[in-house]
Amino acid sequence: MNFQFQLRDYKKQNGTQAVRLRFFTSSKDIQYLDTGVSVLKTQWDEKKQQVKKNTLEEQLNASLNALLNEVKMLYYKNEGVSAKRLLQIYKNSKKYDSSSMLDFYQSIIDETRMKEAIRTAKTYQSYLDKLRTFSSYLSFTDISPLWAKDYELWLMKRGNKPNTIASNFKCLNAILNKAVKLGLIEKNPLKGYEIRTVNTKKESLTIEEITLFEQYDIAPRFKSMVLARDMFLFSFYTAGMRFSDVCKLKWENVTDTEIVYTMGKSEKRAGATRYIPITPKLSAILQKYKTNKKYVFPVLDKCKDKDIEGIEYTIFIANNKVNRAIKILAEHIGITKHVSMHIAKHSFASYAVKNEVDLFHISKLLGHTKLSTTEHYLRDFFQKEQADVMNKLFGK
Incomplete structure (x- = not known):
């Protein structure tokens, strides 16, 4: 990396020109950094790279040398970086408080x-x-x-x-x-520090328990419970659509034959758009809410499109309400499992495994980009299936 001070061609009203630090690795990788020092052209010694014939020349030269040394130190700590990257590292070191x-x-x-x-x-x-x-x-x-x-x-x-x-x-x-x-520190001080996680059992409902949910008679006056059940079942029949995506689903995402939407949690990655065929079960749920104008489910009807925080807060509150409602519903039915909206995804995965759907298709339906993610996700389900196989082979 080459470093050199030089005067800008532009003259200010007082006749001075700014001194810039020029650093480069090649003719295509050149960057400039303003030093904050401005002098007359007659006060700049290009050969010695310093200020001359100026009452503050000692102070100004000290400032230039300090800056040069600071940039060089950053380069030595990040050896091999381009001039463009070095400038970014320097700016970040000034933008953030490197001590706190x-x-x-x-x-x-x-x-x-x-x-x-x-x-x-x-x-x-x-x-x-x-x-x-x-x-x-x-x-x-x-x-x-x-x-x-x-x-x-x-x-x-x-x-x-x-x-x-x-x-x-x-x-x-x-x-x-x-x-x-960003160049604030040389290395992660926690690299290699091990934090252990505990495998938690994934609860899921059987298809028989899902059917009990569908068939349980809820009085029409309990509208919030009816809505909670419909959203839970909708998630199950859409291969575990996340609650936030269920809330944000608009009628423009629904065609005569399929539901097309982009997963909010993964919208920036490839494969985030999902295509869910409208089965008879889904069609029946959709028909109940066809009078809604914008959103399929009436959770975000009062929210403004650009009020992102308002939308997220409304979804957070709605998620708690729905989880409470389906928990109460499960207790009425006689299901002792810890039921929540997220269990709909687990239940779909378990149902797919039991019906011998291959791993590749389960992965795509769950919205995973890697089979390894699906294998990890289905670990508990496969272990239970292995136990069932052993019981069939050697059980009475």
């Missing part, structure tokens, strides 16, 4: 919120709030495996479950990796 990790964490959350990933931002914010409670000030240099162990124990004492703790650390790792990428 908590401030940087907050800036990433704010950026996430600006990108309208509201639910992600809220989740990250809850993790940061815990971190602030544990330590009101935290620099990047404070973080270490020993610090992580103390934080892990603190979370455990507060009643956080292992998987919740793992989620907190997963987010923290992502933040630290971001800091590395």
Whole structure:
């Protein structure tokens, strides 16, 4: 990397010209950085690369040398980067407070919120709030495996479950990796620190229990429970459509033969658009709500399209209400399993496995991009199937 100071051609009203730091690796990779120093052309020594014949020349030259050394140090720490990348690293080092990790964490959350990933931002914010409670000030240099162990124990004492703790650390790792990428720190201080997760059993309803849900007689006056059941069954018959996507589904997504929508959680990746054929079960549910003008289900009818936070908050409240309603419904039916909207996805997966649908098609129906994700997701279901096979082979 070559570094050189030079005067800009442009002259200011007072006749001075700005001094820029020019650094480059080739004729196609040249960047310029404003030094904040401006002098007359007669006050600049191009050969010695310094200010001359200026009453403040000692102070100005010290400022230029400090800047040059700072940029060079960043380059040495990130050896091999292009001039363009080096300029980005330098700007990021000035944009963020490199001492306060908590401030940087907050800036990433704010950026996430600006990108309208509201639910992600809220989740990250809850993790940061815990971190602030544990330590009101935290620099990047404070973080270490020993610090992580103390934080892990603190979370455990507060009643956080292992998987919740793992989620907190997963987010923290992502933040630290971001800091590395932006050039704030050289390496992730938690790299290699192991946070264990616990495999949780995936509850699912059998097709017989799904049928009980369908056939249970709910009095028409209990409109919220009827809506909750319909949304739950709709999710099951659409191969586990997420609750947020069920809420956001519009009639424009529904044709005579299929439902076409983009998964909100994965909208930026390939394969995020799903095509669900309208089966008789789905058709019956859709017919009940055909008078709705915009959304299939009336959850977001009062929300404005551009009120992203309002929409996410409404979905959050609705999800809690629906989960309470279907839990009560399950108790009336006599189902003791922990029933929620998310169990609809598990139930579909279990039903597909039992009907010998091949892994590739299950993966596509669930909206997974990798078969390995589906294999991990279906691990509990396959284990139960293995037990059934053994019982058939050797049971009485």
